[in-house]
Amino acid sequence: MSAPQTAAALPDAGTDHRAARRRSSTALLTDRYELTMLDAALADGTASRHCVFEVFTRRLPAGRRYGVLAGTGRVLEALADFRFEEPELEWLAEAGVVSASTLDFLAGYRFTGSISGYAEGEIFFPQSPVLVVDGTFAEAVLLETLVLSVLNYDSAVASAASRMTSAAIGRPCLEMGSRRAHEEAAVAAARAAAVAGFAATSNLEAGRRYGIPTIGTAAHAFTLLHDDEESAFRAQVATLGPGTTLLVDTYDVRRGVETAVRVAGPGLGAVRLDSGDLGVLAHEVRAQLDALGATGTRIVVTSDLDEHAIASLAVAPVDSYGVGTSVVTGSGAPTCGMVYKLVAREGRDGTLEPVAKASRLKTSVGGRKGAARRLDEEGRAVEEVLIAGPDSDVTTWSPEDQTMRPLHVPLVVHGAVDTRWTGAAGVRTAAERHRASRDELPRGARRLSADEAAVPTVTLRLGGGTAAADVAS
């Protein structure tokens, strides 16, 4: 065993022996149609056309005022492992998915294009181009499902988690929902919650992979295992010390608190309440703890909390919130509606042309888009601005105006992943970005009640020496 290491010193996933279990191919976490499209496009020569795909959502979940982008770092980690090796190629051949020549192409596949996007943790609105993938059709089309799986799930969790940390007004939120999500989604959920300001997680793998602090002491089973509550508390304090958190509601809360303080002393770290009317109970338990001299003992509550329950406990003497089901399932919105759309492609003459599916209802703007957030003099967001126009203008655009904060950052440059966004350091950077971005929202935007997007999305059209702004959604 090596010496203790702080979370900050943990090497990033990807360079770390501890992450070894994740270093296997992600290439089949893909919909079959991506490979069949590649197969047909290689045959007719269109596979080499230069393409731009954008990831965006057409709308926020009903009543939500903003979304939180999460998962970008995981996309980059997965991209590094997106390769077709012998086991993948062999299965594709057996299953007859693509032709032999396409298998040869896949054997040599590496993404050599470029990806830019909103920094992880950034807030997004309808139409925000949160990720822009630039490469040949062949290399970009294969990433659709994997990119969307990661961003749709992680952003759903972060978007819900941000409402919870906002409602908690500075009290720590603890992620404890692993058991209510697929076992690997649980790790991603812990990570996404951390991006949105959660202080810790119960999930050990999330601690290992991403350096997120882990918490947890005991369940009701531990009390029930023992002949009585006092034996259980004595066993826990003997091993974990008096600073531990004792679960006091297995039999009777009042007797549980009395026993807890008697066993651990007034220096008891915390008591946990996992059932009952938490607001009322917290007041009673606080009074009892204070009367017993345990004035520094904290109260953790953990029973089916969501952002609304957290808000309703604001006046209760609660010290931290353990959140389970609602955070890992996106609190009513378990996935985002992000799509991965071809917005421009090289035509017969070699120039990049905007493309879009015909639709009366789908209001997406064709062509590559830049993005910026327009701020008022107080630094508050007033508009989400999509920068549209000729591709060359959009790619070279930079704001003349200091009130426009550009939103795109480079993530992958000609196939090289920028590792600042990955691993444990990426999660910390994303959490900082989220805090700053949320602080920038207009006053009232963090209310939990149902309302429209906190700022409108508008389009600024470049080109021809004039620029016109029009509402895109």
Added chain:
Amino acid sequence: MSAPQTAAALPDAGTDHRAARRRSSTALLTDRYELTMLDAALADGTASRHCVFEVFTRRLPAGRRYGVLAGTGRVLEALADFRFEEPELEWLAEAGVVSASTLDFLAGYRFTGSISGYAEGEIFFPQSPVLVVDGTFAEAVLLETLVLSVLNYDSAVASAASRMTSAAIGRPCLEMGSRRAHEEAAVAAARAAAVAGFAATSNLEAGRRYGIPTIGTAAHAFTLLHDDEESAFRAQVATLGPGTTLLVDTYDVRRGVETAVRVAGPGLGAVRLDSGDLGVLAHEVRAQLDALGATGTRIVVTSDLDEHAIASLAVAPVDSYGVGTSVVTGSGAPTCGMVYKLVAREGRDGTLEPVAKASRLKTSVGGRKGAARRLDEEGRAVEEVLIAGPDSDVTTWSPEDQTMRPLHVPLVVHGAVDTRWTGAAGVRTAAERHRASRDELPRGARRLSADEAAVPTVTLRLGGGTAAADVAS
């Protein structure tokens, strides 16, 4: 490349080189408190007490009439990889989760207890003991989170999927929701949907791991990549053959269908509709196809379908349903409320005693329970029967009455996993079980409208020579 192999001949995951990427430790997909409880219980000697944990749910999602158990095979696969190796032990030491002596215990950890449960695919109701874990506290407590993560997610998907295959009345349902779920959850969702009767999935990894047929041909991006729709269709037919499915709604459906039949001929396999009023469109497209002589060309619809949309299309000339978001997110119920509860443990005198948390609201019955479904003379389910009483009576119980179908099957016997339930064969067995179990439901139980559980759950108490049935929920 080896010769083509049928799905039926695919070796099971776990014995297969193709599953190599999954053969890494699952031991940290665990909540920290399981390890801290173990730490304290090893110190005071209670860790070796014989325990029985049960997995059950207290209620079905609002309005649902039955649940579908899925994930059992995945639990067994994950259990085989639940071991603490050097990377796990090193991280636990660095993070200071448990003491050095507990690390030694973990290094030698293998589950040597026994697990029984409902066969995967079986229908369950409130209180149904779908999994029973029997072992020492030390070995059983560590499995809580992993077991619940798998069963809660997979069963949420299967429970929704079963309503969809039921509403489809024999038309194939195709799982296409990978992009709306965490990338590994997507694989589990494809598997759970197959358990509940889905015919195929778009997810390639699910095809590889579990032998589920995969489907998919092209997205709108493929049409947009080309200079016009006809070029795209020609490219697709040239590579995938006229039996392929052409996506006809990128520009104009009527012109799309006309072009599709002109390019592929009247032997065109299918057209796909991904937008618009599907019921009306399907009638129009069917008439157009028939008029063009493409009477064998099928119609696949794929736009935001759920069980209600599928039911509403029953009279439309639709041949199969592609389902995305709603199936992978459990159609409004993205997780099950299954819990992992200590129901009996060895006391000071060495006998197994029932235990339960005090609660006015939680109506669970203490002690180990057997389970059976009581059938009427037509073979229709009338009651879910929990068998309660002294542990020895419950474990040796078998029905005298032919109308009682026992529900528990052995899954792990003294640490040995029964591999009949794992891999591709396990999925096929589970799908058969689900079909038989659903056919056994009372008439009307498959209605989609909100209602109570299709049958009541009652408790049959053994012992003392008398047996009494009482309602448990």
